Amino acid sequence: MWPDRRLLKLIKTELPIVQAPMAGVMDADLVIAAAQGGALGSLPCAMLSVEMAREQVNIIRQRVSAPVNMNFVCHKSVDADPKREAGWKQRLAPYYKELGLDPAAPVNAANRAPFDAAMCELVEELKPEVVSFHFGLPDQALMKRVKAAGSVVISSATTVKEAIWLEENGADAIIAQGAEAGGHRGMFLTENISEQPGTFALVPQVVDAVRVPVIAAGGVADGRGIAAAFALGAAGVQIGTAYLRCPESRVIAPARTALAQARDDSTVITNVMTGRPARGVANRVMREVGPISADAPAFPHAATGLAPLKAAAEKLGKVDFTNLWAGQAVRLGREMPAADLTRALAGAALARLSQMAR
Structure with a gap:
């Protein structure tokens, strides 16, 4: 058949x-x-x-x-670059301040x-x-x-x-x-x-x-x-x-909810979430920092700086820093x-x- x-x-x-x-x-x-x-x-x-x-x-x-x-x-694995990581944290600093987080607090490295x-x-x-x-x-x-x-x-x-x-x-x-x-x-x-x-x-x-x-x-x-x-x-x-x-x-x-409300034009290709190009429904950080940013550390290290923001926002019921990976047919x-x-x-x-x- x-x-x-x-x-x-x-x-x-x-x-x-x-x-x-x-x-x-x-x-x-x-x-x-x-x-x-x-x-x-x-x-x-x-x-x-x-x-x-x-x-x-x-x-x-x-x-x-x-x-x-x-x-x-x-x-190919790329070691974390302390200088790049620090710059990334600086770029994300307003979000840390908004959520009452300490950007200097230790964070587990991304595990991909x-x-x-x-x-x-x-x-x-x-x-x-x-x-x-x-x-x-x-x-x-x-x-x-x-x-x-x-x-x-x-x-x-x-x-x-x-x-x-x-x-x-x-x-x-x-x-x-x-x-x-x-x-x-x-x-x-x-x-x-x-x-x-x-x-x-x-x-x-x-x-x-x-x-x-x-x-x-x-x-x-x-x-x-x-x-x-x-x-x-x-x-x-x-x-x-x-x-x-x-x-x-x-x-x-x-x-x-975000996926259910997404339209044909809701997704973008971004490197902000992980450091590597990926398509997902645009969230706050993708729109405001990207969708493509030269500041994002190499894959997967960009995710490390976002992890505390993601966790804090999700506790508030928000997906401002959450990966919403989805294709252009998300509406279907x-x-x-x-x-x-x-x-x-x-x-x-x-x-x-x-x-x-x-």
Whole structure:
């Protein structure tokens, strides 16, 4: 029934839908619910310790017998720059004063660690069916170990050049992440966000450039978007924003309200929240300091200075300093259980594809 079944054969799910890993706003519950609906459930592991990641995967395994995707990041670590950090704190000082916080108080460093030997050992132990990466791929030694564990390897590309590089370096499938997509840009061969193509331009060009299955991401939040992705040559879709308002997500109440009220023009690409370009619903600090600021420390250190502000504002019911990662199709999100949403999306897509085939 699906025009291209290569992804289904590769990841062995019922549906060619990948639930996007969204660090900080989800855990095993959303993975389980998406898997129960027939999608590939994805667990974001970049902000988890080895012990926490093991615990989460074990919870998933106990509750559902379906393929699991463990997701990691592969950025090159950059040490915190004290001078840059001090400048960032100075830029944020008015907010600290407003909230009655001491900018000199110690703060835990941001905890987005790149994939390393310890996490690779966990992959070898747990043997997830799929391992996905953002910001490229790990070094070849780690890649060989992941493959030897039996895991399918997927990674994100934001340009054709990145897609070709991923295929040449061992990716079994490629997520073509259009500029519409929520969350961090997966870019790793470029830093120029002004040149990032949209999904409709990117997907067919990636399909033409590589032999492996292509997964469309960005602006896909209903059956029409899924059908369009397949019409462009994709073998599957990755969906994140549409799941944010599901009851299984960990999105806090004020953020749910912001997402529900968001429009097609509510999201921007910013580096203010973490130091790396990412798309989200504009909040106060993104508007007043950014959305792009040269003052923001390198990823992930910008988040360190914002952490106390985020915590204090959230206690007041505000999301002025909270990541509201979401794509341009945020308005299409719905409040319904993730399993039901997954099946509804697939059903609507198949109906649309059937109409197109007549």
